């Protein structure tokens with residue numbers, strides 16, 4: 001049975017889960033249009049995650065995907081994080097703010113949050129997907145027992161084979177063009193494959209349906225990926241500026257005027273692609289100290305953005321986007337879906 005038939009979805013157009021950007025309205029509009037909607041819940045606690053899933057279920061009876069981060073948690077390294085805070089202190093100082101003396105993880109890994117598993121079991125979304133790896137076998141067995149399918153984002157063959165062995169029902173194959181965090185299980189091991197190269201490597205070797213992600217902005221690109229063996233394409237950047245997203249006005253403006261993107265690990269502590277700003281230009285300098293670990297760095301980045309934005313400076317904003325950002329179309333979710341469907345046909 002094809003992936004679309006399994007899910008009960010008409011078109012191979014999936015919204016990428018994007019923490020802080022996807023909303024119940026955006027997810028439901030994509031699902032109502034015949035694609036697969038998604039909620040990025042990686043930065044949510046259990047209460048917020050349950051509220052978002054139930055709100056989406058109120059808006060649509062169609063299936064949608066929910067997504068969590070599944071990074072390996074590390075304790076705060078006080079020496080490294082203090083050196084990182086010290087390095088960023090001059091940036092805080094220009095806004096007459098002291099750099100924080102303590103860093104905290106802004107959210108936990110799904111693997112360490114049994115209450116998030118309870119939310120999944122209580123709300124039963126059509127699919128749960130994971131970024132940065134899979135939870136341990138004991139959690140996967142609970143999902144299997146509850147008959148809730150799970151996917152994971154992969155960036156290379158060994159991760160895909162592991163996903164297959166761990167009972168995933170599909171894989172999201174994320175190419176280097178993708179906006180947001182690289183899905184690599186180990187951030188230090190990145191094969192750097194493009195969306196097409198990755199699909200070409202995986203298609204003959206993996207028996208699971210493959211959902212290609214990274215740099216896809218138009219229906220013609222989706223057709224090309226389907227012709228090379230993908231079951232669907234997952235689009236993030238293309239949907240960020242839809243009216244239904246949670247993107248702020250200043251974020252929309254930066255995306256509309258973006259000329260390029262770059263991958264850096266100084267914002268969150270893990271490599272991620274975004275529109276070039278102060279983080280990529282100045283902070284990720286060749287002489288910088290090692291950044292604090294993920295996600296402690298992220299807490300500091302968000303704080304610096306907050307103090308800068310309060311004084312009208314938006315260059316510190318975290319502005320994740322893929323290489324396709326310059327092909328963004330100023331359309332809301334329904335017209336964008338209609339356009340993509342027409343291009344597909």
Ligand SMILES: Cc1cc2nc3c(=O)[nH]c(=O)nc-3n(C[C@H](O)[C@H](O)[C@H](O)COP(=O)(O)O)c2cc1C
Pocket residue numbers: 016017018019021040041042067068130131153174177178179180181213214215216234235236237238240320321322323324
């Ligand atoms: C703003 C933004 C936030 C993202 N947040 C998440 C997330 O929370 N979880 C996740 O699995 N992937 C996340 N991603 C990555 C997407 O799932 C997907 O790999 C990517 O958007 C595909 O590339 P594209 O942006 O070029 O379409 C994010 C991407 C963007 C652009």
